[in-house]
Structure formats: structure tokens, C-alpha cells
Amino acid sequence: MSESYGEKNPALENALSKSTADFYVPDGRDVLSRMDAYYSWVKSRVRTNTWQYSRTQTSRPGPVITATDAGGRQMEGVNFASQDYLGLSAHPDVLKAAQEALLRYGPHSAGSPMFMGQTDLVPQLxxxxxxxxxxxxxxxxxxxxxxGFSSLTGLVRKNDYIVMDRLAHACLRQGAYAATANVFKFDHLDHEDARKILASIRAKDAANGILVVSEGLFSMNADTPDIRRLQEICHEFGARLLMDVAHDLGATGPEGSGQLGIQGMKGRVDLVMGSFSKTFAANGGFIATHSAAVKEYLKMYAGPYLFSNAVSPVQTAAALQASRIITAPEGAGLRKLSLGNTLHMRARFASNNQPCLGIAAPIVLVPVGGERHARLSHSLLMKKNIAAMIVEYPVVPLSEARIRLQLMSTHTIGQINHAVDHICEVLDEVRKK
Ligand SMILES: Cc1ncc(COP(=O)(O)O)c(C=O)c1O
Incomplete structure (x- = not known):
């Protein structure tokens, strides 16, 4: 059912009000039956086309996509909602490597890496x-x-401390609280705030460990810390720095080195983690360290390493082939195209008087404001066959909703212009409501 928001419409009003914060602590003592209020709110959002989650893609995540939303509405149009920054999921060499791995090793790893689940592709990756x-x-x-979860739960113990950027990814936040109750958050990118927290910890406790956590490129703000300065501050207080480079490694920087390379910090940070689910056209992730002992320790003490099956051979082969392209001249060419697309999109928004957050990166964030406007934008963008991610609480703070556009090097200027112009029209329309 499609709803109009011109006149009073109780179903739509219900869908546009509240947020997931209202349902986090449900009423009742039966842990299974107390989710009904949340479920009926979700259903009202699905019915009114204001539920931006659980869309199903029915084609590859390319610049053009076919998808179905939770209410069964289909769309075919331009896609800025997939994290395939260099377009490698459609690269013939990546597809061939994955196919060959499927035929050689089968579809799954059939065991934890500690119990023979690892293939000989893994050391190459x-x-x-x-x-x-x-x-x-x-x-x-x-x-x-x-x-991400393992980098904290594997290394940090209950008497240790974790000091993290307030906006660090959920896998790091949840890992932090699973590792220790001593979790402190510093204001986003504010290394002086981090310094104050470190100083106050060290004033009371000189004996236990401190791990400081930040990201190379924050995907909800498109910004980056001063990595060198942050690590200098860590070392002043005998703390170590972990950087999550999920969004920037491969997609940006010299030879795909991301913000570490851009900031002259490649190979210089204490601990690095990342994901293959963006630029590397695969599922999987990694922790990188200078210490053979840390690697060996994590194999035994990182729960998801010891007790979960190893990454599948098909995904390993795809990530391996993607990483070969990323480090080759072809990767540099794709990053150049990606940067050109980013700069063009930001300029096009600026010419429509629409600011974007952050720095030039393959993620462009357009502030929307309240959840109400964000949900209406989703409905209108779907109608215009534009796939973009509407981000609201709990992914970003309440009343700070935004449209997240993830660019691929394979997007055309025409697709970018089309999306930007329609998004600006939609925002003009919803802001009048
Ligand atoms: C910054 C960051 N870290 C970690 C992850 C988790 O990666 P994956 O999707 O491979 O589980 C994500 C993915 O959303 C992310 O954005």
C-alpha cells in the first residue's frame, strides 16, 4: 500500500515517529514474546514504504542493480548502496579465481583454521x-x-583499558565491552580528548594495558584521524593503537594503502584490522601485526578464529585476486576513476547548494536531519529507482540521519548526475513536510 503524506495519515505518522531506541529495552519478562511492539512498528514502516532495511538484490552489486524491498516493491536503477568501491565484484579475473577455487576446494572450508579448515590460498592472501x-x-x-571483535577480545583482559573513538564500528564497540568493563570513548577524531583520558588512566594505573581504537575512514562521516599524532599520544602513555581500515584499504592511497599510506603511516601503526567486504569483492577480514607472537596468540585466544570455520576457499580466492588487482597498475587506474567520481559527485551536490560531510572518499554523506525526513527520502528515492542507503539511529546519533552514497569506479558521470539531481529534488520535497 502506498501512502500519501499530504493529509493526516495515522499509519504513516506511526511509521515516521519513534526509533529503534524506543524498543531496545522491551516490556515484559518473557524474552521471546516481548518483541511484538517492535514488530508491529516495523510492519507499519514496511506498509508505508518507509523501511529502508532488508532490501534484496536480485543482480550483482554493480552501478545498476535490480532489488526488492521488504514490502516486495521492485526497483531497477542506479545503485549507490553497495560497498564495491573499485567494482571488482564484476571483474572477470576475480570471478574466474572464485570459480576455479569452487571447483578445486569446494564451497566451504569444512573446519576451523586450527583444525585443518585453512586452504593453501590463505597464506597467499x-x-x-x-x-x-x-x-x-x-x-x-x-x-x-x-x-574486529577478535582484535579486542583476543588481546585485552578485564584489568586492561580500551580507549576508543566514539564513532568506532559496532564490531569494535561490542568487542570492547566483551573484553573489559574499562571502556572509555573520546570525542570523534579528538586526539587531545584521547590524551586526557589516557592521562587520567595512567594517573591511577601504571600496570595494565591500554588499547586505543580508531578507523582509517569513518564510513558514516567520511573523515579520518591524524594517525601519526594519535599513535604518538598512545606511546606517550604506554598504550597501543589499533586502526580499522575496512573502508579505505585498497580503495584509496598509494598502491591501495588507504589512509595509512596517505598519512605516511603504512607499516608504522601498532595493529591494523580490515575487511574484504568492501573493495576486495569478498567476505572476510584480517588482523595485521608486527609480532609473530601476537599472531600465534590470537589463533588460540580469538574465539572466532578457534571456534568458527575458516573463511571459505571461494571468498579467499576472490579476495586474493582482488588484492592482486588492487596492488597492480590496474588498481591505481581504478582508484583514479573512483576519485574522479567522488570529486564530481561532491561538486554536483555543491552546485545544488547541498553540503556533503567529510573528505573526498568513495563514501559521500548527505545530511538529512530527522528520522522522519530520512524515511520519507527512502520512499521517494525507491520510487525514482535510486538505490542509496538511508542511515539513521542506531547507526548514527538520533536526529542526525543522512543519505550514504557509496561510489564505484565503474559509475558513469551520467549516473552520478542523475542520482545527485534526484536526491536534491527529494530532499527539497521532504524538507517541506
Ligand atoms: C569499519 C568497519 N569495520 C568492520 C566491519 C565489518 O566487516 P564485515 O562486513 O566484513 O564483517 C565493517 C562493515 O560493515 C566496517 O564498516
């Missing part, structure tokens, strides 16, 4: 990641989430 990060040792995980 580790080597490529060593080259990309400039770190001597790499450990591969079945997802980036597992790598």
Missing part, C-alpha cells in the same frame, strides 16, 4: 595483505566483524 599494510604478520578471519 596473508602475503598480499602484508604487502598492502606493510605489516609483517597477518591473520585471516571469515568476516571483518570477526576480525
Amino acid at each position: 596473508e602475503e598480499k595483505l602484508q604487502e598492502l599494510t606493510g605489516m609483517e604478520h597477518v591473520l585471516i578471519f571469515p568476516t571483518g566483524w570477526a576480525a
Whole structure:
């Protein structure tokens, strides 16, 4: 059912009000039956086409996509909602490598890497990641989430401290609280705030460990910390720095080295983790370290490494082939196209008087404001056959919703212009409501 928002419409009003924060602590003591209020709110959003989640793609995640939303509405149009920054998921060499791995090793790993689930593709992928990060040792995980969660739960113990950027990814936040109750957050990108927290910890405790956590490119803000300064501050207080480079490694920087390379910090950060689910056209993740001991320790003490099956051979082969392209001149060419697309999109928004957040990166974020406007934008963009991700709480703070556009090097200028112009029209329309 399609709803108009011109006149009073109770179903739509219900869908546009509230947020997931209202349902986090449901009423009742039966843990299974107390989700009904949330479920009926979700259904009202699905019915009114204001539920931006759970869309199903029915084709490859390319610049053009066919997809179906949770209410069964179909769209075919331009796609800025997939994290395939260099377009490698459609690269013939990546597809061929994945196919060959499927035929040679079968579809799954059939075991934890500690119990013979690892294929001989994995050490090759580790080597490529060593080259990309400039770190001597790499450990591969079945997802980036597992790598992030493990980097904290594997290394940090209950008397230790985690000091993290307030906006660090959920796998790091959840890993932090699973590792220790001593979790402190510093204001986003504010290394002086991090310094104050570190100083106050060290004033009371000189004996236990501190791991500081940040990201190379924050995907909800398209910004980056001063990595060198942050690490200097860490070392002043005997703390170590972990950088999550999920969004920038491969997609940006010299030879695909991301913000580490751009900021002259490749191979110089204490600990690095990342994901293959963006630029590397695969599922999987990694932790990179300078220490053979840290790698060996994580194999035994990172739960998702010991107790979960190894990354599948098909995904390993895809990530390996993608990383070969990323480090080759072809990768440099794709990054050049990607940067050109980014700069063009940002300029096109600017010429429509629409600001974007952050720096030039393959993620362009357009602030929308309230959840109400964001949900209406989703409905209108779907009608215009534009796939973009509407991001609202809990992914970003309440009342700070935004449209997230993820660019691929394979997008055309025509597709970018089409999307930007329609998005600006949609925003003009919803802001009048
Ligand atoms: C910054 C960051 N870290 C980690 C992850 C988790 O990666 P994966 O999707 O491979 O589990 C993501 C993915 O959303 C991410 O954006």
C-alpha cells in the first residue's frame, strides 16, 4: 500500500515517529514474546514504504542493480548502496579465481583454521595483505566483524583499558565491552580528548594495558584521524593503537594503502584490522601485526578464529585476486576513476547548494536531519529507482540521519548526475513536510 503524506495519515505518522531506541529495552519478562511492539512498528514502516532495511538484490552489486524491498516493491536503477568501491565484484579475473577455487576446494572450508579448515590460498592472501599494510604478520578471519571483535577480545583482559573513538564500528564497540568493563570513548577524531583520558588512566594505573581504537575512514562521516599524532599520544602513555581500515584499504592511497599510506603511516601503526567486504569483492577480514607472537596468540585466544570455520576457499580466492588487482597498475587506474567520481559527485551536490560531510572518499554523506525526513527520502528515492542507503539511529546519533552514497569506479558521470539531481529534488520535497 502506498501512502500519501499530504493529509493526516495515522499509519504513516506511526511509521515516521519513534526509533529503534524506543524498543531496545522491551516490556515484559518473557524474552521471546516481548518483541511484538517492535514488530508491529516495523510492519507499519514496511506498509508505508518507509523501511529502508532488508532490501534484496536480485543482480550483482554493480552501478545498476535490480532489488526488492521488504514490502516486495521492485526497483531497477542506479545503485549507490553497495560497498564495491573499485567494482571488482564484476571483474572477470576475480570471478574466474572464485570459480576455479569452487571447483578445486569446494564451497566451504569444512573446519576451523586450527583444525585443518585453512586452504593453501590463505597464506597467499596473508602475503598480499602484508604487502598492502606493510605489516609483517597477518591473520585471516571469515568476516571483518570477526576480525574486529577478535582484535579486542583476543588481546585485552578485564584489568586492561580500551580507549576508543566514539564513532568506532559496532564490531569494535561490542568487542570492547566483551573484553573489559574499562571502556572509555573520546570525542570523534579528538586526539587531545584521547590524551586526557589516557592521562587520567595512567594517573591511577601504571600496570595494565591500554588499547586505543580508531578507523582509517569513518564510513558514516567520511573523515579520518591524524594517525601519526594519535599513535604518538598512545606511546606517550604506554598504550597501543589499533586502526580499522575496512573502508579505505585498497580503495584509496598509494598502491591501495588507504589512509595509512596517505598519512605516511603504512607499516608504522601498532595493529591494523580490515575487511574484504568492501573493495576486495569478498567476505572476510584480517588482523595485521608486527609480532609473530601476537599472531600465534590470537589463533588460540580469538574465539572466532578457534571456534568458527575458516573463511571459505571461494571468498579467499576472490579476495586474493582482488588484492592482486588492487596492488597492480590496474588498481591505481581504478582508484583514479573512483576519485574522479567522488570529486564530481561532491561538486554536483555543491552546485545544488547541498553540503556533503567529510573528505573526498568513495563514501559521500548527505545530511538529512530527522528520522522522519530520512524515511520519507527512502520512499521517494525507491520510487525514482535510486538505490542509496538511508542511515539513521542506531547507526548514527538520533536526529542526525543522512543519505550514504557509496561510489564505484565503474559509475558513469551520467549516473552520478542523475542520482545527485534526484536526491536534491527529494530532499527539497521532504524538507517541506
Ligand atoms: C569499519 C568497519 N569495520 C568492520 C566491519 C565489518 O566487516 P564485515 O562486513 O566484513 O564483517 C565493517 C562493515 O560493515 C566496517 O564498516
